[in-house]
Amino acid sequence: MKKSKKWLKPVLFTAGGALIGLAYYCFVGCSTGACPLTANPFITMAYMGLVGWLLSGVFGKECESRCNM
Numbered sequence: 229m230k231k232s233k234k235w236l237k238p239v240l241f242t243a244g245g246a247l248i249g250l251a252y253y254c255f256v257g258c259s260t261g262a263c264p265l266t267a268n269p270f271i272t273m274a275y276m277g278l279v280g281w282l283l284s285g286v287f288g289k290e291c292e293s294r295c296n297m
Contacts, residue, residue, distance in 0.1 A: 237284050238281055238284040238285070240284075241280040241281060241283055241284035241287075242277045242278075242280045242281040242284070243277070243280075244280050245276040245277045245278070245279050245280020245281065245283070246273040246274070246276060246277035246280070248276050248280070249269075249272040249273040249274070249275060249276030249277065250269060250272070250273050252266065252272060252276065253266055253269040253272040253273070254269075
């Protein structure tokens with residue numbers, strides 16, 4: 229149970245980032261195909277999923293005994 233809670237936040241942030249990437253591709257995108265990031269929906273989703281995964285480590289960190297504030 230504890231491991232599933234540990235991985236829940238990164239999985240949700242990654243999936244949310246991928247969905248935001250898909251929405252960005254659909255609504256903004258690149259009509260000419262010359263944009264390397266937004267010309268392909270899979271690349272856009274992978275990039276935004278990576279950003280979401282990285283952000284999952286930044287938000288919501290619990291302060292343990294090593295916090296010195």
